[in-house]
Amino acid sequence: MKYRFLILRRVVQVGILVLFFVGNFSWVSIAGKNYGVYQGDTSVFIEDSRNLAAGESKITNRAMHFFQGNLSSSKIFGVIPMSDPLAVAQLFLAGGALALDIYIGLIVVLVIYGLFLGRAYCAYVCPVNLVVDFAAYLRRKFGLNTLVKQIHIGRNAKYGILFLTLVLCFIFGIAVFEMISPISMLHRGIVFGMGAGFFGILAVFLFDFLLLKNGFCGHICPLGATFSLIGKYSIWRVKYNFEKCTQCMQCVQICPENQVLHNVGRKSAVIDGMACIKCGRCIEVCNDNALTYGIANLIKRRQNEV
Amino acid sequence: MGFDESRRRSLLKMTQAAGMLAVGGLIWSAYIYEAKATSLLLLPPGAKQKDEFLKSCIKCGMCVEACPYYTLKLAKPLDNLPVGVPYFTPRDIPCYMCKDVPCVNVCPSGALDKELLTDNGRLDVNKSRMGVAIVDTKNCIAYAGIQCDACYRACPLIDKALYLEYKRNDRTGKHSFLLPMVDNDVCTGCGKCERACVTEIASITVLPRDVVLGKMGTNYIKGWDKQDESRLKDASTQINKTSKDKATDYLNSGGDL
Ligand code: SF4
Ligand code: SF4
Ligand code: SF4
Ligand code: SF4
Numbered sequence: 001m002k003y004r005f006l007i008l009r010r011v012v013q014v015g016i017l018v019l020f021f022v023g024n025f026s027w028v029s030i031a032g033k034n035y036g037v038y039q040g041d042t043s044v045f046i047e048d049s050r051n052l053a054a055g056e057s058k059i060t061n062r063a064m065h066f067f068q069g070n071l072s073s074s075k076i077f078g079v080i081p082m083s084d085p086l087a088v089a090q091l092f093l094a095g096g097a098l099a100l101d102i103y104i105g106l107i108v109v110l111v112i113y114g115l116f117l118g119r120a121y122c123a124y125v126c127p128v129n130l131v132v133d134f135a136a137y138l139r140r141k142f143g144l145n146t147l148v149k150q151i152h153i154g155r156n157a158k159y160g161i162l163f164l165t166l167v168l169c170f171i172f173g174i175a176v177f178e179m180i181s182p183i184s185m186l187h188r189g190i191v192f193g194m195g196a197g198f199f200g201i202l203a204v205f206l207f208d209f210l211l212l213k214n215g216f217c218g219h220i221c222p223l224g225a226t227f228s229l230i231g232k233y234s235i236w237r238v239k240y241n242f243e244k245c246t247q248c249m250q251c252v253q254i255c256p257e258n259q260v261l262h263n264v265g266r267k268s269a270v271i272d273g274m275a276c277i278k279c280g281r282c283i284e285v286c287n288d289n290a291l292t293y294g295i296a297n298l299i300k301r302r303q304n305e306v
Numbered sequence: 307m308g309f310d311e312s313r314r315r316s317l318l319k320m321t322q323a324a325g326m327l328a329v330g331g332l333i334w335s336a337y338i339y340e341a342k343a344t345s346l347l348l349l350p351p352g353a354k355q356k357d358e359f360l361k362s363c364i365k366c367g368m369c370v371e372a373c374p375y376y377t378l379k380l381a382k383p384l385d386n387l388p389v390g391v392p393y394f395t396p397r398d399i400p401c402y403m404c405k406d407v408p409c410v411n412v413c414p415s416g417a418l419d420k421e422l423l424t425d426n427g428r429l430d431v432n433k434s435r436m437g438v439a440i441v442d443t444k445n446c447i448a449y450a451g452i453q454c455d456a457c458y459r460a461c462p463l464i465d466k467a468l469y470l471e472y473k474r475n476d477r478t479g480k481h482s483f484l485l486p487m488v489d490n491d492v493c494t495g496c497g498k499c500e501r502a503c504v505t506e507i508a509s510i511t512v513l514p515r516d517v518v519l520g521k522m523g524t525n526y527i528k529g530w531d532k533q534d535e536s537r538l539k540d541a542s543t544q545i546n547k548t549s550k551d552k553a554t555d556y557l558n559s560g561g562d563l
Contacts, residue, residue: 024371042376042399058374072390073366073414081414087364091415096361099416154323164331172338174360179338179388184365188380188390192367195382197389 005280012124019066020074020191026060039193071125071187072178073105081105086165086226090175093166110230118231122217122224123279127186131201132217135208136256144209151211153219155259155275159229162222177222214256217277228274237296238276238283242268245290251282270296345386347393348495348514350378351401351434352410352418356516363417365390369409375402378409394436396497396512403431403462403496432463437495437512438519439468439488446509448485451475457510458486460502467493486510490519 027036028045035045037058068075073083083105091098113121123129139145168176178184182204185197208215217224240263247265252258260273261282283291342360350369353359369392370378377394381387392409394401407429410418423433439457443449461468466489473483486499488510497512524541528534 024367037376040370040376040379058376060371068371068412069366069368069414073364073368075368075414083364083414091361091364094361097358097416098362098364099414101414102364102416105414153326154319157323160323160327161330164327164334168331168334168338172335172342173357174338174342174388175364176334176338178365178390180334181389184390185383188365188367189382192370192380193382196384197382200383 002284005284009124009129009279013127013130016067016125017127017187017190020070020187022064023067024191025064026058028058039191041193070184070191071127072184073102080108082108084223085109085230086162086223087175087178089166089226090169090177093169094173094175113227114230114234116234116236118234118236118278119224119227119274119276120231120236120278121227122221122277126183126223127190128183128201128204128216128221131186131205132208132214132256135205136214138209139213145213153212153215155219155257157219158221158225161220162225165222181223182216183221183223218256218275224275224277232274235296236278237294238271238278238280239292239294240264240269240271241290241292242266243290244288245286246288248287250285250287251291254281254285256281270294272296342388346513346517347381347385347387348396348437348497348512350392350394350409350418351403351407351431351436351494351496352413352420352423353436354417354419354422356514359417360388360391362415363391364415365392366414367392368412368414369418372408372412374404374408375399377401394497396500397508398501400497400501401434401436401495402498403434403494405429405431407431432494434494434496435515437497438490438493438515439495439497439499439510439512440518441486441488442509442511443485445505445507446486446503447505448483451477451481451483453481453484454504455484455486456502456504457499460498462496462498463492463494468499 021038024040025036025038027034029035030045037044065078066076068078071084072087073081075081081101081104083102085106088098088102088106091102113119117124165177180200182197182200185194185200189195189197189201204216212219240261242263242265245265249264252261252264255261256279257273257275257277260271260276262273263269263271278293280293283293345356349356349359350373354362365380367380367390370380377399378392379394381389381391381393383389385393387393407420407423410420410423410429420429423429423431425433441449446454448454455470458464458468458470469487469489471483471485471487473485475481475483495512495515499510500508500512503510522537524538527538
């Protein structure tokens, strides 16, 4: 099936959002009437000047508590903590005295993504991926990739911005990327209500749509950079087979980080560029089965590098 | 060594990148500074000192989910607090001072600190200092001599945090004033008084403690209060040099008065 990984990604992505969303859903019963409360928005009964204290307090469904919190820090089934490694690094450098839960959550994430998934976070979890994929789709539709003169921001700028983020955290004693992060804005917006965060998301969309192909995730996002670095040696990879390749270059066209496909048309290889988000778009578009998901042979790769 | 076109170009590129990073950093810094400095919003119970709190809160919203009264919200852009930080608006929904303080219990980062609310190994929500209530004596109808004790009745620490002072009303010659007064040391800043106030805009308002509370310093000591002298312990012993000028000089030729 042509779009199997795209569908899988959307199911996982949206599924995670829905689970966070219903985790925060609750209802209250005031004077015998039930009110459902989405995103903590109580205006339905507050404007009725019905005081909460007069009713019973809120009822949450424990069974829906698959996820608590958000992508910055969450708990699965109320037990397994997970924390965003960039958020933790920022708070740590800002000088925060963090509780143990956060560090355990960090280790859980480091193990999962460091050993196995690498930057797959960007393709399978991050909600901004929905926005930028839509922008990329529109670009293709309108043929903007060839028309609009692009501004020049290097692929490595994201590592520079990551560095800047960490330095500013140290100087200002606060998690500085969290203050402007469209990722957190969007995810928090979906779970707790969007507000002016909408404009942050719009900015990312317009930037990707009008100014730079794969602009935000490919060139700017320090969280993407963080997961790249963490997942440098992760074993889940895309593999390229030169023998089967007819060199149509469709994969390079579609890949949001196409510099990692530099071996295409040259020699068989494991795509070991750390920026690969493992979205599988290249696998889908290839009509010749030259690309597949696979497990990298760590030892062999080491030898290749030497 | 002659000019190498490609080397020159890559040098130019590097300088450009450094320049962009510097400009970006500058704008970003200005924003951070602005957003950190301005805040009249109230933090949840058990929050550490604001600076420490901002360093620890990971903005997960678990406190928001845990609060049974929908008191807490996460700051959105333009909300006057760093984005994603939990806060509450007492006029909408005050903090109901849950005995088991679920918001603090669930916080994974330690930004809401159980220690701050613990007394002899027992959680005591009344130890929270989210803010302090301030009465606007010009608009509070009780100060106008009209009977109202809405805030007083609403206060969970009635007669301790919020008490009434009785005064004779000279205008009528009979009715007495029942004036709401706040004890800064006891008020938790829960805002139930602000929520209850009957005037169009609340005449009793909870504000962050660091914004409104003063400090007497060591120049002034209440001599009648033995305890008060203990404040002198940390007083600086450095003496200011007195001017050598004579008083007349100072009066007649003090050029830059
Ligand atoms: S103490 Fe209770 S009412 Fe107050 S913020 Fe926490 S959970 Fe909400
Ligand atoms: S639970 Fe703690 S870390 Fe999470 S948003 Fe609330 S104060 Fe911040
Ligand atoms: S904020 Fe108001 S209600 Fe709460 S303790 Fe202080 S005076 Fe009482
Ligand atoms: S409720 Fe408002 S008007 Fe009434 S006494 Fe309190 S502050 Fe004054």
